[in-house]
Amino acid sequence: MxxxxxxxxxxxxxxxxxxxxxxxxxxxxxEEKLRAEDLLTSKEVQSLFGIVHSTYYRWIDRKWLDPIIIGGKHYHRRDDIQSLLEKRKYRERGGLDKL
CATH class of the missing domain: 1.20.5 (Single alpha-helices involved in coiled-coils or other helix-helix interfaces)
Incomplete structure (x- = not known):
């Protein structure tokens, strides 16, 4: 039950x-069909940004990340994350405060 x-x-x-x-x-x-290879898991995103679990959820709360939730699991469009990584690469300091 x-x-x-x-x-x-x-x-x-x-x-x-x-x-x-x-x-x-x-x-x-x-309108848009997502393929598995177009998505990254929350763990992959955390690894790419070098952040821990709590920081990942803080970024979601601050609307810096916008996950797609499927079956209770978080996924992110690869293109969106790549764009954030590129923006972050050109900034002087880490984090997403100035995005």
């Missing part, structure tokens, strides 16, 4: 995230 409840909560959370992205001007899932 509890497993069904947990799955239902996860489904509700996923639907909520999709609706929030649609309401905030994100592309419709039908």
């Amino acid at each position: 509890m497993k069904r409840f947990d799955r239902l909560l996860l489904l509700i959370e996923t639907i909520k995230n999709i609706l929030e992205k649609l309401l905030n001007g994100a592309h419709s899932p039908h």
Whole structure:
């Protein structure tokens, strides 16, 4: 019984995230098909930026990162992360404060 409840909560959370992205001007899932090779996991993003788990979630709270949440897992478009890395590369200090 509890497993069904947990799955239902996860489904509700996923639907909520999709609706929030649609309401905030994100592309419709039908407009753009994402391929697995176009996405990076949260761990890959943390590794690329050299940040820890808590910093990763702080960056999300500050809207510096905007994950795609699928099945409760965070993914990021490779192009978005590459763009952030390029911007960061030309700044004097680390972090994303001035993006």
